[in-house]
Amino acid sequence: QVQLVESGGGLVQAGDSLRLSCAVSGRTFSLYTMGWFRQAPGKEREFVTAISWSGGRTYYSDSVKGRFTISRDNARNTVYLQMNSLTPEDTAVYYCAAHRNKLVVTTIPGDFGSWGQGTQVTVSS
Numbered sequence: 001q002v003q004l005v006e007s008g009g010g011l012v013q014a015g016d017s018l019r020l021s022c023a024v025s026g027r028t029f030s031l032y033t034m035g036w037f038r039q040a041p042g043k044e045r046e047f048v049t050a051i052s053w054s055g056g057r058t059y060y061s062d063s064v065k066g067r068f069t070i071s072r073d074n075a076r077n078t079v080y081l082q083m084n085s086l087t088p089e090d091t092a093v094y095y096c097a098a099h100r101n102k103l104v105v106t107t108i109p110g111d112f113g114s115w116g117q118g119t120q121v122t123v124s125s
Helices: none
Strands: 003-007 010-013 018-025 033-039 046-051 058-060 068-073 078-083 092-099 119-124
Touching: 003 092, 018 033, 018 092, 018 119, 033 068, 033 078, 046 068, 046 078, 058 068
Parallel strands: 010 119
Antiparallel strands: 003 018, 018 078, 033 046, 033 092, 046 058, 068 078, 092 119
8 A cells, every 4th residue: 555645735716727746655656557536515526637657648537638737756756736727616625546556547536545635726716
């Protein structure tokens, strides 16, 4: 298992940018596919984006495609989520997650065995 700690959330205005970070410790970071999910009040947790172990493959939900960018630094054991052109609909708790399979990039929350505690992102109109 790995431990994940998110940071970088906050309160911003619509149109602003924000970068989230997720520091990972405990096992070999490069063995893991990494993902970001989010959960808004009263809604289910939803997939945002995922990245393969090498960073060569990325996947995005339609709602964030073109605005959000996931990246990872295997030397720093960190995954990032750059969020641009934020809207109030992006308001949610954002979770970092790790999937112990470097060959499969999944978008299913149940496939991710390790989760961070979440960081709140609030976008005001």
